[in-house]
Amino acid sequence: PLVSIQRDSTLYGFGRAVTQTEIDKIDIDVSPSGRGLPQGKGIATEGKKIFEAKCVACHGIGGTGGLGGALVTTNDPKIKKKEKTIGNYWPYATTIFDYVRRAMPFNQPGSLSNQEVYHLTAYLLHANGIIDEKKTIDAQTLPKIEMPNHKAFVPDDRTGGPIIR
Amino acid sequence: PLVSIQRDSTLYGFGRAVTQTEIDKIDIDVSPSGRGLPQGKGIATEGKKIFEAKCVACHGIGGTGGLGGALVTTNDPKIKKKEKTIGNYWPYATTIFDYVRRAMPFNQPGSLSNQEVYHLTAYLLHANGIIDEKKTIDAQTLPKIEMPNHKAFVPDDRTGGPIIR
Amino acid sequence: GMLTTAVAITQSANGQAIQKGLNDEDPTKVTGTLPAEVGTRSPFVKSVKKPSDISSRSPLQDFYGFITPSDLHFERHHGGIPLIDPQKHELIIHGLVEKPLKFSLADLKRFPSVSRIAFLECSGNFRTGKETMTPQEIAGLTSQSEWTGVKLSTLFREVGVKPQAKWFLAEGGDSAVMTRSIPVAKGWEDAIIAYGQNGEPVRPEQGFPFRLFLPGWEGNASVKWLRRIELSDEPFMTREETSKYTEAIKDGKIRMFSFDIDARSIITFPSFPQSIEKGWIEIKGLAWSGRGKVVKVEVSTNAGKTWQIADIQEPVLDKAHVRFRYLWKWNGEETEIMSRVTDETGYTQPTFQQLVEARGSEMGGYHLNPITAWQIKKDGRVLLKPENLRS
Amino acid sequence: GMLTTAVAITQSANGQAIQKGLNDEDPTKVTGTLPAEVGTRSPFVKSVKKPSDISSRSPLQDFYGFITPSDLHFERHHGGIPLIDPQKHELIIHGLVEKPLKFSLADLKRFPSVSRIAFLECSGNFRTGKETMTPQEIAGLTSQSEWTGVKLSTLFREVGVKPQAKWFLAEGGDSAVMTRSIPVAKGWEDAIIAYGQNGEPVRPEQGFPFRLFLPGWEGNASVKWLRRIELSDEPFMTREETSKYTEAIKDGKIRMFSFDIDARSIITFPSFPQSIEKGWIEIKGLAWSGRGKVVKVEVSTNAGKTWQIADIQEPVLDKAHVRFRYLWKWNGEETEIMSRVTDETGYTQPTFQQLVEARGSEMGGYHLNPITAWQIKKDGRVLLKPENLRS
Ligand code: HEC
Ligand code: HEC
Ligand SMILES: [Ca+2]
Ligand SMILES: [Ca+2]
Ligand SMILES: [Ca+2]
Ligand SMILES: [Ca+2]
Ligand SMILES: [Ca+2]
Ligand SMILES: [Ca+2]
Ligand SMILES: [Co+2]
Ligand SMILES: [Co+2]
Known part of the structure; x- marks a missing residue:
């Protein structure tokens, strides 16, 4: 054989132990289960203010579109091919929190406080008609939100072989 | 097979016919048989003058060494490891004409006239003690010159396999 | 140097020598330029990628053979190309593991390494619509390199991946902090953490100092500028695997985790x-x-x-x-x-x-x-x- | 572009984008640079060839895998690197042939092509003498590329090489007008006229716009910047195959035409x-x-x-x-x-x-x-x- 088996069975011992504190500093992901959500809570009315200050330039008034794309489902009949948005496409509400916190605003990524992200998440859910204006979003309530398009998602069924899928 | 046979049997017809005039313009090589030698002749005394004007800066007085290397065999006992030179190494005299015409002087390659190259060839042969100062070098005489080290050259005898050669 | 040259050599900002003609003489009559620390491309060669704000397409029609020159490898970024000091960059592996560990570039290079020539293609690599389109425009989001790195399975053994771990999150150190959920099985099968590309360090556009490389899978999943891997029992449902990189199919269904690139x-x-x-x-x-x-x-x-x-x-x-x-x-x-x-x-x-x-x-x-x-x-x-x- | 960047992009003389850090912030908090026409090398990567007046050695100790980045391919010139306009460059094949022909780069590219990954090594590739020597210094005159071109046998058929032809002269268009005599058998066996190197046009240092490539043979014989091939019944005994590229062996003998590179x-x-x-x-x-x-x-x-x-x-x-x-x-x-x-x-x-x-x-x-x-x-x-x- 061109490659010995030893390579794939040895333990090498390189790398260093990492502390929980070090992990916590960059472990920013949020799962559908709610794992990873921080303390705090948000409401749409507060979120609207932040959105108008920090997001509207790229995503338009009410999040209905711009250079950064539409975030809000529009029923505008003039728009022929519907843009995929949170309201009509996203399967999990936790993804909003995760993504906005890690990547937005595009020109100042990583600049929002957890508090701001909660408010923005509530705002985007409300603007998409998913939650009530007064609903409080937090680590308990966010994972429970049923997204309208959730059921559309199916796993990949392509397998190779002669069948085109 | 991953490659079809057709590729290596077809005639494609690309490229254009080339005239003898076009060939002659760049066919500057000179063979041991003398093929390729132009009209003209040279003598060492004339070559010495040209050498001192155009070559001495890099090859030293009398061609005994410099930035461009030694061209003339020296018997200087102070020089421990003998440099390979025309006199002690080169197997064919025609190579001098061919090489000097194509490549020298290093900083003005291709600038010498055939006449100059004949003179320089005569000079370098004389400086290496191979010909007489008065010998005329031309298309007939140059190929006939026996170089001192000619017999040392043997074809490659390495064949692969276990033997180190 | 002793060579006099009739072509000028200029040093560019990254130390690359540039050949520039000063005249159009017969090149056999002009001593050429000196050997250099870094080679050049001929000034007569004009072959470039086609950039937009978010991607840059390889000029497929110009390529020979199957290797893509590293500086013409396609680009697709979600937050631009980060400038990463390799001394300050680490990979942390944690989550459902026995022993969370962090690795510097130097640590990764000490492990047994593997090289393979493989393509990388963005799953969004298709354009059509008019007759006047080049291969670069139609399908320029695919490229091929010789990738070198450490097998992810080697690192999995080091940290002791637990049997409950079925997915892992791969997270980049770019401004998108790019994240994708990957089945652990791919990590055991043939995933590598690549630090080498066509013989040299991975280029910034392709994830310097190191990236995840998942042979045969859609490019976005091969997270660049990798900084973190978290082992988990479930996928993380990141924006890139829900809002993006999913595709509508029949009956109103949307296919997700469609990793394999079809032939x-x-x-x-x-x-x-x-x-x-x-x-x-x-x-x-x-x-x-x-x-x-x-x-x-x-x-x-x-x-x-x-x-x-x-x-x-x-x-x-x-x-x-x-x-x-x-x-x-x-x-x-x-x-x-x-x-x-x-x-x-x-x-x-x-x-x-x-x-x-x-x-x-x-x-x-x-x-x-x-x-x-x-x-x-x-x-x-x-x-x-x-x-x-x-x- | 809509991206604001905290890293500066400068365009070098050959249009290559250069990444330069303006600060040392956390890269996840700074939008990165835009995709470009030509990629960059990280400013943190310092790996260069070691040039002298006549050669430049590949940094073997820095390489991964088996491909040499084209701009780090070793160099060995006898008259510097010529600047060649491919529109003005032709290959003439003549001598013992039925039909002498000339080929432009465009002509050569119309023929069936072949690609192969192979090394090129200068037969003078060995240095020793002190303990403080790097692989680059000891053996840096070897490199490997994927070469693409037309088989010389294809051109031999086009010109109709005569049976008496046993050797051919390969002549370069550089200022050394480099020449080597090559057995015709190698031309029929596996010689190619290469115009592609690692997916792109052959680099100027390696013979742009095309070169002879003789797989496995000493580098000097693979004449760069090829302009002429003359078929002959005997070798030409050029300076490079007599004064140079011959080696003393036992009994005062000197080995010539020692083309094969030993393992x-x-x-x-x-x-x-x-x-x-x-x-x-x-x-x-x-x-x-x-x-x-x-x-x-x-x-x-x-x-x-x-x-x-x-x-x-x-x-x-x-x-x-x-x-x-x-x-x-x-x-x-x-x-x-x-x-x-x-x-x-x-x-x-x-x-x-x-x-x-x-x-x-x-x-x-x-x-x-x-x-x-x-x-x-x-x-x-x-x-x-x-x-x-x-x-
Ligand atoms: C400077 C422009 C800009 C600003 C300001 C901005 N965004 Fe974005 N946003 C973008 C761009 C560009 C993308 C797409 C990024 C990519 O390529 O992946 C995006 C993507 C998003 C998405 C994902 C859209 C989808 O369908 O996948 C969300 C959600 C989002 N932004 C929310 C916000 C919020 C909330 C703010 C303010 C706190 C904000 N953005 C501010 C430019 C911007
Ligand atoms: C500017 C410097 C320079 C000048 C002037 C110069 N040479 Fe050279 N010469 C060189 C160099 C350098 C080489 C080696 C070239 C190489 O790398 O292959 C060389 C090589 C040679 C060789 C081959 C030596 C060998 O052992 O293989 C001959 C013969 C030669 N020169 C003759 C001449 C003659 C005759 C002239 C004048 C007409 C001349 N040179 C002028 C620099 C020069
Ligand atoms: Ca986590
Ligand atoms: Ca001839
Ligand atoms: Ca992609
Ligand atoms: Ca699949
Ligand atoms: Ca060589
Ligand atoms: Ca041999
Ligand atoms: Co997919
Ligand atoms: Co040899």
Whole structure:
């Protein structure tokens, strides 16, 4: 054989132990289960203010579109091919929190406080008609939100072989 | 097979016919048989003058060494490891004409006239003690010159396999 | 140096020597430029990527063989190219593991390494719509390199991945903090943490100092500038695997975690805007499959009526571009030429129509791998035969 | 573009984007640079060739896998690098042929093409003499690319090479008007006229717009910037095959036309000036043979007393560098490590002493392929074990 088996069975011992504190500093992901959500809570009315200050330039008034794309489902009949948005496409509400916190605003990524992200998440859910204006979003309530398009998602069924899928 | 046979049997017809005039313009090589030698002749005394004007800066007085290397065999006992030179190494005299015409002087390659190259060839042969100062070098005489080290050259005898050669 | 030169050598900001002609003399009569620390590209060569704000497409029509020059490798970023000091960058592996660990670039390089030549393709790599499109515009989001790195399985053994771990999150150190959920099985199978690309350190655009590399899988999943891997029992449902990189199929369904790149090929010569002359023509192109080796490339020179086997350049590697070639004598008549590949699973590249039939007319824009047809006009012009995207 | 960047992009003279840091912020908090027409090398990567007036050596110790980045391919010129306008450059084939022809670059590209990954090595590629030498200094005149071009046999058929033709002169368009005589048999066997290198046009340093490429043969014979091929019944005895590229062997004899590159290998890690730590070490290096495929690389970690089989990275190609790797657990004791390769002819790389025995103590400086040994010191320093050149 061109490659010995030893390579794939040895333990090498390189790398260093990492502390929980070090992990916590960059472990920013949020799962559908709610794992990873921080303390705090948000409401749409507060979120609207932040959105108008920090997001509207790229995503338009009410999040209905711009250079950064539409975030809000529009029923505008003039728009022929519907843009995929949170309201009509996203399967999990936790993804909003995760993504906005890690990547937005595009020109100042990583600049929002957890508090701001909660408010923005509530705002985007409300603007998409998913939650009530007064609903409080937090680590308990966010994972429970049923997204309208959730059921559309199916796993990949392509397998190779002669069948085109 | 991953490659079809057709590729290596077809005639494609690309490229254009080339005239003898076009060939002659760049066919500057000179063979041991003398093929390729132009009209003209040279003598060492004339070559010495040209050498001192155009070559001495890099090859030293009398061609005994410099930035461009030694061209003339020296018997200087102070020089421990003998440099390979025309006199002690080169197997064919025609190579001098061919090489000097194509490549020298290093900083003005291709600038010498055939006449100059004949003179320089005569000079370098004389400086290496191979010909007489008065010998005329031309298309007939140059190929006939026996170089001192000619017999040392043997074809490659390495064949692969276990033997180190 | 002792050489006098009639061509000027300028040093660019990154120390690369640039050859610039000062005159147009016979080059045999002008001593040339000196050897340098870094080589140059000829000033007569103009082959560049086609950039937008978010991607840059490889000039497939200009390539020879199957290696993509590293500086012409396609780009797709979601937050631009970060500037990373390798001394300050680490990979942390944690979550469902016995022993969370962090690795510097130097640590990763101490492990046993592996190299493989493999393609990387963005699953959004398809454009059509007009006759005047080049291979670069149609399919320029695929490239191939020799990748070198440590197997992810080696690191999995070091941290002791727990049996409950079924997915892992791969997270980048760019401004998008790019994240994708990957089945742990791919980590055990053939994933590598790549720090080498075509013999040199991975380029910034491709993830310097190191990236995840998942052979045969859609490019976005091979997270660049990797900083963290978290082992988990479930996928994380990140924005990139829900809002993006999912595709509508029939019956209102949306396919997710569609990682494998389906087999595809494209003729890169002749292609728009080239034109051809009557007589022998070597049709050339690239073919690949994310599911294994290419076993066959066929070419049709009569608009798909009949197909002939093309030559394939060896070596044919797993999950790698191959260069195919087919000798054709053009008689000057109008026709259409096209290629289709078959991979080792027995999958044959479909037509666009077959994709529409399989996925529905509302099908999404990812994982589109249709046969590309080129129209040959009487005067030798070559034009794309565009697909009717929405009929 | 909509991206605001905290890293500056400068355009170099050849249009290459250069990444330059303006601050040292967390890269996840700074939008990165835009995709570009041509990629960059990280400003943190400093790996360059080692130039002299006549050559420039590849940094072998920095390479991964088996591809050499084109701009780090070794250089060896006899009259500098010419600046050639491909529109003005032609290849003329004449002499003992039925039909002399001239070919432009465009003509050559119309013929059927072939690609192969193969090494190119200068037969003068050996230095020794002191402990503080790097692989680049010892053996940096070897590199590997994927070469693409037309087979010389294809052109031989076009011009109709006559049966009396036994040799051909290959002549370059540089200021040395480089010439070598090559047996016609090599032209029929596997010689190519290469215009592609690692996917892009051949670089100026390697012969742009095209060069002769003779797989497995000493680099000088693969004449760059090729402008003329003359078929003949005898060799031309040019300066490069008489005064140069010939080597003294026993009994006052001088070997000429010694084209084949003998099998060779070198450990590139660990090597000077690196140093190692106790524990597992992946010994890595390159091995090759001009006579065919590498079949075996052995490594000794006890100064040559015993030898172990190293792993070889697939694919193993004909007349190509292979990457070998060997896992070693260093116990902290002083020792010597070395590698030796065996090729498919059954030839095993010799020691320097074996070369001296075979060729005599006055042996010439070409085609030296001895085993390279590295001394490992107690403190982990790695030093070359130099050869005693003249004893
Ligand atoms: C400077 C422009 C800009 C600003 C300001 C900005 N965004 Fe964005 N946003 C973008 C761009 C560009 C993308 C797409 C990024 C990519 O390529 O992946 C995006 C993507 C998104 C998405 C994902 C859309 C989808 O369908 O996948 C969300 C959600 C979002 N932004 C929310 C916000 C919020 C909330 C703010 C303010 C706190 C904000 N953005 C501010 C430019 C901006
Ligand atoms: C500017 C420096 C320079 C000048 C002037 C120069 N040479 Fe040279 N010469 C060189 C160099 C450098 C080489 C080696 C070239 C190479 O790398 O292959 C050389 C090589 C040679 C050789 C081959 C030596 C060998 O052993 O292979 C000959 C013969 C020669 N020169 C003759 C001449 C003659 C005759 C002239 C004048 C007409 C001349 N040179 C002028 C620099 C020069
Ligand atoms: Ca987490
Ligand atoms: Ca001739
Ligand atoms: Ca992608
Ligand atoms: Ca799948
Ligand atoms: Ca050489
Ligand atoms: Ca031989
Ligand atoms: Co997908
Ligand atoms: Co030789």
